[in-house]
Amino acid sequence: xxxxxxxxxxxxxxxxNQYPITTSILIFGTAFLESMFxxxxxxxxxxxxxxxxxxxxxxxxxxxxxxxxxxxxxxxxDGLSYWLGYHYKxxxxxxxxxxxxxxxxxxxxxxxxxxxxxxxxxxxxVGPIRAVIPTIAGMMGMSPMRFTxxxxxxxxxxxxxxLLPGFVFGASLELASxxxxxxxxxxxGIIIFILILHWLIRKILTxxxxxxxxxxxxxxLWARRHKILGPAVQSLVDPxxxxxxxxxxxxxxxxxSGTVFFYISSSLSLHGSLLxxxxxxxxxxxxxxxxxxxxxWATMLGxxxxxTSTSLIVITWLLIKRNIPAALHFxxxxxxxxxxxxxxxxxxxxxxxxxxxxxxxxxxxxxSSHSTMAMVAYGFLAIIICREISPARRLFIYVxxxxxxxxxxxxxxxxxxxxxxxxxxxxxxxxIWITLLGIAYRQHHSTPLPAKTLITTCILAIIxxxxxxxxxxxxxxxxxxxxxxxxxIKLLNNWLEQDWKKLEPYRNDLAHxxxxxxxVQWADSLEQIEKKLQLHSWQAAPRLNPANIMKWLSNQTPLxxxxxxxxxxxxxHESLAMTYFDKKxxxxxxxxFWQSRYKTKTKPVWLGEIAPMQSKSFxxxxxxxxxxxxxxxxxxxxxxxxxxxxxxxxxxxMPNDKKIKWNGKVLLIK
Numbered sequence: 001x002x003x004x005x006x007x008x009x010x011x012x013x014x015x016x017n018q019y020p021i022t023t024s025i026l027i028f029g030t031a032f033l034e035s036m037f038x039x040x041x042x043x044x045x046x047x048x049x050x051x052x053x054x055x056x057x058x059x060x061x062x063x064x065x066x067x068x069x070x071x072x073x074x075x076x077x078d079g080l081s082y083w084l085g086y087h088y089k090x091x092x093x094x095x096x097x098x099x100x101x102x103x104x105x106x107x108x109x110x111x112x113x114x115x116x117x118x119x120x121x122x123x124x125x126v127g128p129i130r131a132v133i134p135t136i137a138g139m140m141g142m143s144p145m146r147f148t149x150x151x152x153x154x155x156x157x158x159x160x161x162x163l164l165p166g167f168v169f170g171a172s173l174e175l176a177s178x179x180x181x182x183x184x185x186x187x188x189g190i191i192i193f194i195l196i197l198h199w200l201i202r203k204i205l206t207x208x209x210x211x212x213x214x215x216x217x218x219x220x221l222w223a224r225r226h227k228i229l230g231p232a233v234q235s236l237v238d239p240x241x242x243x244x245x246x247x248x249x250x251x252x253x254x255x256x257s258g259t260v261f262f263y264i265s266s267s268l269s270l271h272g273s274l275l276x277x278x279x280x281x282x283x284x285x286x287x288x289x290x291x292x293x294x295x296x297w298a299t300m301l302g303x304x305x306x307x308t309s310t311s312l313i314v315i316t317w318l319l320i321k322r323n324i325p326a327a328l329h330f331x332x333x334x335x336x337x338x339x340x341x342x343x344x345x346x347x348x349x350x351x352x353x354x355x356x357x358x359x360x361x362x363x364x365x366x367x368s369s370h371s372t373m374a375m376v377a378y379g380f381l382a383i384i385i386c387r388e389i390s391p392a393r394r395l396f397i398y399v400x401x402x403x404x405x406x407x408x409x410x411x412x413x414x415x416x417x418x419x420x421x422x423x424x425x426x427x428x429x430x431x432i433w434i435t436l437l438g439i440a441y442r443q444h445h446s447t448p449l450p451a452k453t454l455i456t457t458c459i460l461a462i463i464x465x466x467x468x469x470x471x472x473x474x475x476x477x478x479x480x481x482x483x484x485x486x487x488x489i490k491l492l493n494n495w496l497e498q499d500w501k502k503l504e505p506y507r508n509d510l511a512h513x514x515x516x517x518x519x520v521q522w523a524d525s526l527e528q529i530e531k532k533l534q535l536h537s538w539q540a541a542p543r544l545n546p547a548n549i550m551k552w553l554s555n556q557t558p559l560x561x562x563x564x565x566x567x568x569x570x571x572x573h574e575s576l577a578m579t580y581f582d583k584k585x586x587x588x589x590x591x592x593f594w595q596s597r598y599k600t601k602t603k604p605v606w607l608g609e610i611a612p613m614q615s616k617s618f619x620x621x622x623x624x625x626x627x628x629x630x631x632x633x634x635x636x637x638x639x640x641x642x643x644x645x646x647x648x649x650x651x652x653x654m655p656n657d658k659k660i661k662w663n664g665k666v667l668l669i670k
Contacts, residue, residue, distance in 0.1 A: 027052060027066055028073040031159070035077025035134070046162060047195045053166020054188065070159035071152075078134040078151045085138025125158065183568070186286045190410075197406065198399050205395055276419040280353050283413045287571035291414070296478045299411035301404065301466055302370035305473070307334065307377045309465035310458075314381065317457045318449075325446035326384055333437050337376035340429060341369040354416045357480060368418045368426035374408040375430025381458050383438040388451040397455075415481040492598045495523065495605065496648055500668055503596050505652055507569045507609060516567070517652070517662055519631045520608030520638065522593070522669040523600045526576055529593065533578050536641040541577035541590060552622045559588050559615050564625050569594045569607070576606075579613075582637070588613045589634050590627060603670075610634040631662035638667060645669050 030048045049070060055061040137147055169191065300306060311334045318327035345364040352358065352365040382401035386394040409427055412418040492499040500521055507516040522529055530540075542548060544563040551557045560581045566573040574592035581588050591610040598605045611634055613625040639649070648668040 023061075024065070024069055027061075027069040028076075031070040031073025032077040035074045036081055047192065047199065049159075049162045050166035050169070050195075051192065053163035054169050055166075056163065057167045057169070067159050067163065070163065071155045074155040074158055075152055078155070079148070081132075081134035082138040082142075082144075082147050082151070085135035085140075086144070087138070089139055125161070183286075183288050183291060186288075186291060193406070194403055197402050201398050201402055202395055205391075205398065276353075276421055279413065279420040280416065284416055284571075287414065288568045289566075289571065289573050292482055292571070293478065295411040295414045296474070296481055297466075297470060298407045299370060299415060299417070299481070300469055300474070300477055301462070302374040302408040302411075303469060303477075304373075305469045306462070306465045307373045309468070310461045311377060313461035313465070314458060317454075321447070321449060323447045323449055325441065326449065329437055329441045330380055330384065333376045333380040333434055334373070336433060337373050337430060338369075340433070341367055341372050341426070345369070350422075352417060353419055357415075357417055365418055366422045366425055367429055368409070368412050368422040370412050371405075371409040371418075371423045371426030372430040374405045375427055376434050378404050379430065379434045380437060383434060383441065384449075385451065385454055385458065387442055388449050388454060417481070489604070490598050492600055492605065495521075495598075495600050496668055496670075499598070500648075500650060500666070501652075503598060503605065503607060504569075507567065507594075507607075515629065515660065516609055516611075516627070517631060517660070518607040518609055519635055519662065519665065520591070520593075520610055520667045520669065521596075522606045522608055523603040524606070524670065525603065526593065526595075526606065529606065530576060530578065532642070532645070533591070536580075538578040538580045538591070541579045543577075552624050555615075555617070555623045557623070559613070559625055562615075562623070562625050564590060564613070567592055567609070567627070580637075588625070589637065590625075591634075591638070600670075608667075610638055629660045629662075631660070632665065633661075635665055635667060642667075642669060 030052075034046065034049065052061060052066055052070070056063045056066055134147070134151070169188075311330065315327045315331055318324075318330065344367055348366055349364050350366040352363070378401045382397050385397050389397070405427070409423045412423055413420060492502070503518070503521055505517060507518065524532075542561065542563045544565055548563045551562050560579065564577065564579070566577070572594065574594055576593040577590060579588065579590050589610060590613050591608055593606040593608050596605045596607050610631070612628045612630050614628055615623055616626045617623050650666045650668060652664045652666060
């Protein structure tokens with residue numbers, strides 16, 4: 001990846017460069033803990049190892065040393081786990097904390113009995129029993145020599161296999177970095193977040209599902225001993241009692257607690273705090289035109305139109321199936337979610353980060369109604385579905401709902417519609433409410449529902465509602481959330497002499513990035529700029545679209561015929577991109593223009609970036625042009641071609657980056 005990443009957004013890369021020995025220890029330790037008995041079931045080591053693969057592809061970790069460290073860590077972790085089983089035998093089941101993992105040990109024993117010595121190699125790739133098989137091998141008396149051979153050979157296969165997905169993903173990010181580094185950061189962050197979310201939900205389900213009956217029994221015993229909250233809690237979990245009084249009590253309590261929580265956070269300066277402002281600034285620095293469209297679509301999934309339409313379709317289906325309790329509980333989830341957010345918004349009247357997004361006075365910020373309603377609608381649908389399916393299949397439903405909810409919440413931050421505390425508050429309030437409703441729904445009898453038909457109905461309801469809403473209102477919503485990037489044009493009184501310095505010196509991919517300088521300033525209309533460049537054999541750049549992407553598949557396609565990817569400056573793609581092929585030197589040049597915030601007395605001033613392009617390969621499959629960080633040589637070309645129009649050549653202070661080949665010269669063209 002050629003572009004520089006801002007330290008605040010790429011602290012991991014800076015840390016790797018500054019502390020290579022510590023990084024090596026981290027890689028070894030991750031593979032070691034992933035392989036350790038019991039610990040491996042708690043540590044998301046696989047996610048970290050996949051991340052190491054991505055960092056290899058991006059050129060920040062050495063492939064050979066990383067693979068060797070992962071192999072060494074895996075061999076050491078499995079070896080120590082084997083020794084524990086070999087030394088303590090079955091006594092290990094009585095030793096703390098291992099005695100609390102009897103089910104994992106039983107599953108491991110069963111697997112070992114079925115597959116014998118092969119289970120050591122196979123188990124390394126099987127998640128649930130990954131961290132117990134070596135210990136089981138020791139307990140069952142497998143010889144140390146045989147175990148060591150299998151341990152080493154399987155680790156040699158395991159390390160590349162786990163690094164490979166990250167490597168492929170990292171190569172994909174390198175391709176995306178040609179468009180914008182901010183796109184890389186955002187995509188990478190979303191992928192890591194989804195993996196962590198999957199891991200967290202799986203751990204929660206693994207902990208709660210086998211203990212649900214015991215937790216329910218303990219809750220009933222507690223309720224019977226407490227006279228104040230006891231009756232409400234008891235009617236919530238006791239199937240023999242109606243849950244309506246309890247739900248009304250907790251609904252009122254939730255409104256009061258939400259208000260109290262906000263005033264406490266306000267007194268502690270948590271709302272609109274430095275953290276809120278930092279996250280808001282971070283999200284705005286990650287905006288790109290392509291992701292803007294996706295995030296607007298995601299946020300529309302939480303709009304009133306989609307939530308209401310989906311709810312009405314599902315409730316109608318539940319009534320047709322004569323499952324009144326499910327319909328009433330789902331209706332209560334939606335209705336109270338809407339009431340809760342409305343009461344808190346109107347009573348607290350907190351302004352949004354960008355007050356121009358919603359001009360109506362009633363659209364206040366706290367809590368985020370999109371986050372709250374996404375949680376109550378899609379979260380409670382997941383609860384209804386999971387009641388009708390086996391425990392083994394519930395993870396997929398909860399993770400899918402979690403991803404949908406979190407994407408809606410993330411879209412509110414990305415589009416600048418809410419503070420971080422608004423989103424967290426909305427998600428928390430919604431989660432508490434559906435947890436209470438979910439307990440009441442699962443504890444009280446209702447008619448079983450056909451799981452497949454229920455899932456199909458929910459999916460179709462969401463697709464139909466979202467599709468219709470997008471068809472009718474996408475343009476309006478897209479304009480709403482992207483209007484804030486428009487700039488007020490300022491007048492330059494003395495552009496050629498000194499005001500040229502007011503224009504931005506670098507393309508703003510990430511804040512303060514100096515990877516791509518603007519080495520051209522041109523005062524003219526965009527149409528005239530294009531015509532004048534065409535006089536010198538510059539051509540409109542071939543743009544990427546479904547029709548010409550096939551040209552990336554062949555390395556034999558001339559570089560000048562391959563479509564180029566757009567670049568990003570201040571969350572906008574360039575307004576004009578043109579290319580020039582120099583037959584004598586066999587070089588390919590590209591020049592891109594963005595409108596600045598300034599104009600002369602008669603013409604707007606455009607920021608230009610001229611640089612050479614070279615061919616790059618993605619896993620030997622795609623062959624696409626990328627922009628090189630060479631900016632002095634192309635300026636000489638443009639100087640020769642436009643010698644009669646160049647008004648001045650100025651110099652900027654050079655960035656402290658040896659990768660950038662630029663002498664600081666800027667062409668002023670009029």
